[in-house]
Amino acid sequence: MKLQTIDVLIIVCYLLAMVVIGLVLKKRASKNMDAYFLGGKTLPFYLLGLSNASGQFDISGTMWMVTLAFVYGIKSAWVPWLWPVFNQVFLMAYLSVWLRRSNVLTGAEWIQTRFGKDRGARLSHTIVVIYALIGVLGFLSYGFIGVGKFMEIFFPWDSVSALVPFGIPAEYVPHAYGIFFTVVATLYVMMGGMLSIVWTDVVQFAIMTVAGVLIAVIAMMKVSPETLAAVVPEGWNSLMPSWTLDMEWAGMFGRVNEKIAADQYGLFGIFIMMMLFKGVFNSMAGPAPNYDMQKILSCRSGKEAALMSGSVPVVLLVPRYLMIMGFTVLALAFFQELDLTTPAGEIDFELILPNAINRFVPVGVCGLLLAGLLAAFMSTFASTVNSAPAYIVNDIYKKYINPQADDRRMIHVSHLVTVAVVIVSVGIGFFVESVNSVLQWITSALWGGYIAANLLKWHWWRFNGNGYFWGMIAGIIAAMVCPFVFDGYAMADGRLVERVGEYAGLAPLLPLFYFPILFVVSLLGCVVGTYSAPPVDGATLERFYIIVRPWGFWKPVHDKVVVRYPQVTANTHFKRDMLNVVVGIVWQMCLTVIPMYLVIREGMSFVTSLLVLGITSLILKKNWYDKMNADEAEYERLVKELDLHDKP
Numbered sequence: 301m302k303l304q305t306i307d308v309l310i311i312v313c314y315l316l317a318m319v320v321i322g323l324v325l326k327k328r329a330s331k332n333m334d335a336y337f338l339g340g341k342t343l344p345f346y347l348l349g350l351s352n353a354s355g356q357f358d359i360s361g362t363m364w365m366v367t368l369a370f371v372y373g374i375k376s377a378w379v380p381w382l383w384p385v386f387n388q389v390f391l392m393a394y395l396s397v398w399l400r401r402s403n404v405l406t407g408a409e410w411i412q413t414r415f416g417k418d419r420g421a422r423l424s425h426t427i428v429v430i431y432a433l434i435g436v437l438g439f440l441s442y443g444f445i446g447v448g449k450f451m452e453i454f455f456p457w458d459s460v461s462a463l464v465p466f467g468i469p470a471e472y473v474p475h476a477y478g479i480f481f482t483v484v485a486t487l488y489v490m491m492g493g494m495l496s497i498v499w500t501d502v503v504q505f506a507i508m509t510v511a512g513v514l515i516a517v518i519a520m521m522k523v524s525p526e527t528l529a530a531v532v533p534e535g536w537n538s539l540m541p542s543w544t545l546d547m548e549w550a551g552m553f554g555r556v557n558e559k560i561a562a563d564q565y566g567l568f569g570i571f572i573m574m575m576l577f578k579g580v581f582n583s584m585a586g587p588a589p590n591y592d593m594q595k596i597l598s599c600r601s602g603k604e605a606a607l608m609s610g611s612v613p614v615v616l617l618v619p620r621y622l623m624i625m626g627f628t629v630l631a632l633a634f635f636q637e638l639d640l641t642t643p644a645g646e647i648d649f650e651l652i653l654p655n656a657i658n659r660f661v662p663v664g665v666c667g668l669l670l671a672g673l674l675a676a677f678m679s680t681f682a683s684t685v686n687s688a689p690a691y692i693v694n695d696i697y698k699k700y701i702n703p704q705a706d707d708r709r710m711i712h713v714s715h716l717v718t719v720a721v722v723i724v725s726v727g728i729g730f731f732v733e734s735v736n737s738v739l740q741w742i743t744s745a746l747w748g749g750y751i752a753a754n755l756l757k758w759h760w761w762r763f764n765g766n767g768y769f770w771g772m773i774a775g776i777i778a779a780m781v782c783p784f785v786f787d788g789y790a791m792a793d794g795r796l797v798e799r800v801g802e803y804a805g806l807a808p809l810l811p812l813f814y815f816p817i818l819f820v821v822s823l824l825g826c827v828v829g830t831y832s833a834p835p836v837d838g839a840t841l842e843r844f845y846i847i848v849r850p851w852g853f854w855k856p857v858h859d860k861v862v863v864r865y866p867q868v869t870a871n872t873h874f875k876r877d878m879l880n881v882v883v884g885i886v887w888q889m890c891l892t893v894i895p896m897y898l899v900i901r902e903g904m905s906f907v908t909s910l911l912v913l914g915i916t917s918l919i920l921k922k923n924w925y926d927k928m929n930a931d932e933a934e935y936e937r938l939v940k941e942l943d944l945h946d947k948p
Contacts, residue, residue: 307667314507314671315484318500343498345604349611351501352595356612357508357620362673365620366656367649369628369896371559372547373536377892378572379565382812384579385892387587389884391609393924394877395586396596397932398758398848400605404597405694411765413847414757416840420765420833427772429696431750433721434776451477451674452654481674482722505615507672512623514665516899519626522660523633525901531632537902539893543569552635555647562807564791571812578751578815583881585754603932617891625899627656634659692717750775752822759852761841767830774825778818786814846942849935851877865942873931880924887916 368376391399404410411428415421457473468476529537533547545568549556565571587593599605631638631652638655640647661669693714698705705713753771756763790799790806791813797803835841838860845857851871861868890913897906 304663304666306664307670310664310667311671311674314674317503318484343598343600345599345608346611347498347502348595348598349608350505350615351498352592352608353612353616354501354505354508356616357505362620362624363650363653365624366627366631366653369624370631370649370652371556371563372545372565373532374539374893374896374900375535375541375545375547375568377539377889377896378541378568378575381572381575381579384575384582385613386579386881386885386888387583388609388612389881389888390583391587391592391596392606393880393884394606394873395584395758396599396605396609397602397928398850399586399593399596400599400602401848401935409694411768414836414840414844415765415768416837418765418837420767420769421836422765423769424765424772425699427769427776429692431772431776433692451481504672507668508623509619511665511669511672512619512626515626515630515661515669516622516895517626518660519629519899520901523629527633528629528900531635537900537905539905541568541572543567556649559647559649564807564810564813567791574812574815578812578819581751581755581819584758585751586758601932602935603928606928613888613891617888618895621892621895622899625896627653627660629899630660631656692721750822752819752826756826758850759854761845761852761854761857762835763826763830764833764836766833767826767828770829770832771822771826775818775822778821782814782818783808783811847939867938867941876923876927880920883916883919883923887913887920890916 365376365380368379372379399410402410402413404413411421411425415424452474455477457468461468464476531553533549535542535547545560545566547560549560560566587596595608596605599608637659638652640649640651640655657666657669693710697713697717698710702709750772752775753768756771757768786809788799789796789809790803791797791809792803792806796809797806799806799808838857841857842861842864845854845861846865846868849871851874854870858868858870890909894906894909894913897909
């Protein structure tokens with residue numbers, strides 16, 4: 301189906317509306333750096349939660365998750381643990397409160413509250429900025445690839461080329477589309493900063509929710525449970541994982557088995573355990589220095605930061621998975637009508653989403669849906685773009701180049717930095733093969749170098765800036781080197797094999813499987829670096845302990861604090877927080893599978909999931925929300941009594 305005039309008009313109106321919002325909010329965003337990067341810390345948690353959810357409802361990730369649902373069915377709900385999606389539960393349970401109490405502008409600035417201002421703190425500050433920029437460039441190139449591949453389906457170059465005064469080789473057409481839409485997103489970010497991002501995200505999420513419901517309804521009307529059951533293999537509609545995947549596609553779906561082999565998810569039990577192992581440490585380390593962290597720092601208080609993180613799964617998962625499962629069901633039922641073949645003759649399963657839209661969505665609704673998916677791309681892109689200049693301008697330009705710069709000057713510099721970051725990320729996107737390749741590297745390799753240092757910074761008093769720096773350096777270098785070291789290996793038959801002979805056609809080893817190596821290397825760097833330098837000065841540690849109130853190995857610091865402030869008690873909520881995390885992960889999984897079961901009409905599983913959701917929600921109300929209210933009231937009383945200000 302070619303786009304009709306009404307569809308094109310809807311898309312154009314949406315793009316214009318985003319730019320207008322940026323223009324309207326430009327004056328408010330230009331007041332100062334807090335207003336530009338954090339919205340002045342005046343936005344309510346539910347708007348920030350909607351914005352954060354919209355930022356995670358990205359086009360590239362949705363393409364990837366439709367592919368997962370098509371291939372793995374309900375079991376695909378486990379695979380986003382690669383991210384890990386349950387990091388929002390850790391943030392909700394306790395980490396968002398800890399992070400927001402620091403009252404800083406960026407994750408790099410936070411380093412000062414933990415490590416002070418000595419040489420080790422300066423080194424750790426530098427490495428956080430470097431890591432943040434590497435991550436931002438990776439995420440931006442990831443989104444750039446996805447939107448280009450997606451839009452090429454709907455805007456055939458044969459029609460568009462007549463409007464372009466220069467020629468573009470066929471292999472670079474997706475990149476041309478990617479450049480156009482990144483320019484639009486960049487414009488409204490530069491003009492409105494965080495305020496622009498949040499308000500455009502709210503509009504975008506409303507569009508995506510309507511689109512998700514419409515797609516689910518279309519799928520349920522067009523495809524009966526009997527039709528679906530006739531084409532999917534046994535176990536496709538079951539959530540429960542087994543040691544091996546044991547899912548064999550047949551007939552015209554035979555090529556799907558090649559996809560499963562390439563993904564290396566055959567040993568599903570091991571895969572889930574590895575994701576859980578990595579995910580727990582990843583989540584306990586806290587958010588990476590990206591848009592998720594910026595949204596937490598934008599909240600009005602620690603309590604609102606926790607509520608914001610807890611609201612993200614609620615508002616994100618149901619509409620997103622209604623859309624994902626709707627497209628999956630349509631693609632399975634009408635697979636022969638989709639064109640997933642690339643010019644090289646290979647099947648690209650990442651094309652399921654755009655082809656399903658092209659085939660099944662009616663006129664008018666198609667324009668709305670495309671506007672929504674563009675919104676999803678630009679929401680993620682905009683939030684990520686906003687985080688990059690915050691680090692460069694606040695943590696490099698202001699700190700080392702022009703300490704006397706006023707807010708007006710810094711906002712102008714941030715505009716230049718935004719443009720430069722976008723240009724570099726687009727350049728990287730030209731050399732990336734697929735959405736999945738970038739995603740795997742970011743979630744498993746790069747984050748593998750981040751986890752150890754950022755886990756220890758919360759929980760071990762002796763850890764210092766020197767240990768943080770060397771732990772991060774060791775992890776990042778290992779993350780860069782391991783893909784080359786393991787390029788000649790793959791997983792086959794439950795063991796590591798060389799990609800030669802009968803295994804020559806296998807894909808390289810997933811970064812997830814060498815995560816333990818990254819973690820151990822980074823941990824060694826942390827420990828060696830820590831004991832090569834003195835501890836952080838006592839005043840910094842004591843202030844951090846009182847303001848942030850972490851649990852962990854803080855007894856020497858606690859003993860010193862209570863000498864001066866006897867009213868300060870140790871945080872003994874480790875068991876309670878971990879129980880809330882376990883319950884929260886089950887709660888989040890219910891939010892994921894409920895819309896999936898609804899679309900495929902698995903009645904008993906749907907009702908059971910609703911029941912479990914109700915029970916876990918009640919437990920969280922009693923053991924998280926109610927107790928958080930009491931904790932925050934006590935915290936505010938203590939800070940006021942001790943006359944401590946939460947600005948470092």
